[in-house]
Amino acid sequence: MIITSDPLIIADLLKRGGIIAYPTEAVWGLGCDPQNQTAVIKLLEIKSRPMNKGMILAAGDKTHLSPWLEQLSPELGAKLTATYDSPTSWIVPDQGIAPAWVRGDHQSIALRLSTHAGVQAICHAFDACIVSTSANPAGLDPALSLEQIMTYFRDNIDAIFDVPLGQSKQPSQIKSLLDDQVIRQ
Template identity: 30%
Template sequence: MAIDMDAVRLAARKLEAGKLVAFPTETVYGLGGDAENAAAIADIYTAKGRPANHPVIVHVAPEADITYWASDVPPQARALIAAFWPGPLTLILKRAAHVPAAASGGQDSIGVRCPSHPVAQALLREFKGGKGGVAGPSANKFGHVSPTTAQHVREEFSEPGSLLDYVLDGGQSEVGIESTILDLSRVATHGAVLLRPGQISADQIAAVLGVAPTAPDAAAPRASGTLDAHYAPHTPVAQVSADELAGVLQQLVAHKYKVALIHRTTDAPAVYAHVAMPSDSDRYAHDLYAALRDMDHQGADVIVVEALPQTSEWQGINDRLRRAAFDSTGILSRLLAP
């Protein structure tokens, strides 16, 4: 893709001045600030309405020295970096002493990744001559659906007085869901721990490490996007199995509810609004957040999502949908109660 280097340079200068800049990555758009500027990090939390103990991810250029950010880089991290960077994998490592604790929510660990999006890489190479890091959670209000286009970002931060200073447009994000997060900060005692699934699967990680990552334990570091309720539209969300879908929709329509449906079947049912999704996991992930935003704008009573396969390639998408629906648990029972 053609890169507007004037826009990239402008964005880099704004970051260097302590301003907040939304920037594209292959996963979703990030709300960026200088990872070594505690005031800029504080502005990220304020702009998003994000709890101060919820860590952000530091984005670095492909040529970056990872030891600048992490006090310990185990061999497992080196192997995964060689296999998957640049790409949608965040590694949690022990934080170097000079890196502000605000970037990690006060923890002694730090999340680092190198994005593959060409505009993100151009920005990271321009910012501080490629030697800086950009703290960048998703560029949306805390807990809401993540943005995959520049327009999504503008919609999120359209209010007067927003702390977002600039939006660097890089087109639609290719992957569409956030990065896989793997904890290696306690690898000697706990091994690799999968904190958040994403496009890079547990099976792919196991192929590199020779052992499968484990599930989070009670002492695992806090990480971005791992709260029970997250990625949620304003409209309640309910997942329904393919076998039960037709019957549930019939009942909702009979009760005069406006249903916005996200489905994979080819036939368009008689509901208020719907979007037919791709059948393969990569294309589904690419379209997911745009579909949730579109259905959220329809003024429906409920968003019904046709449940997906439970195989490994769908793990990251199922994780996002589960969290999107968490605060809506029981919504169908309430709507269809006698």
Template identity: 30%
Template sequence: MQKEISNALQVLKEGGLLLYPTDTVWGIGCDATNPEAVKKIFQLKGREDNKALICLVADDRMLGKYVKEIPKVAFDIFEVSEDPITIIYDDAQNLAENLIAEDKSIAIRIPNDDFCFQLLRRFGKPIVSTSANISGQSTPKTFQEIDTLILKGVDYVVNLHREKICTKPSSIIKLSANGKVRIIR
């Protein structure tokens, strides 16, 4: 696993794209602070750049660098949630502008996956995590279902967990600074 982390780190530092297993589905990733890398993901997926992407952080300490204020209820959600959950926060900061939604929100997940955790800790910054599919196509449940255009369009494919079957992406909820909670998915 350390060799895969080293290879992935090199690609991230160079502004490249990565195809990697997460705690939910196979994801396309890049440095979430690099607008050129984020632009490459939109182009690869054929996705409109006004549609927000999810990013991953290692822990709540890292989260605090990219969200102005973490609502207290978020910590309760982290504690009780057994399934992967992505939270949309108001007032994103220190991220690529083209990653942040028009309303200045950002979708972030703290993954429960050893590879992702170690990669994020060593990289020290958030990593984009969008499903490994062309926009409009269904999310691949296995590595073998990933479209050839995606496989050829990334700079590195992580060689781990290729046998993993993904049943569903994370749940998504929006937490507003005013305490309002809304379930998105």
């Protein structure tokens, strides 16, 4: 396993199907290339998370969200790409853009335009969205430190992106883009 603060090394590992741990706005996340089915299935197995639940995709900037933005009205696109006081992931109609192994049983996808500099750096180096799911085995609290990542996943991930954790007090809220219904507070 590699521990690095170089986003180019992390992006290279993602392109080769690697699983990474990285800090987000509030908790550590696990990520991989959402287009790589083998990597996504491995990540789900590491977490003991069923595929049918679906996962969040994190973007570093608006360009990473362009396939979804092209299908939205300007008003909904503006809402998806706005900056909020707390991290917000939006449930967006997908229309087959994201692979089924990321969407789960849904015809929608959860997308977050991250404000965390580390997540942005990874996405810029990778030039795409990445899977963003909390770094914890099912039933355990999300990791808040590199030490917890090592305890949870030492032999099961390929790299740790060693940059500071964000200052948000809770993981992203999840809301429906179409009607603002809160899915997770």
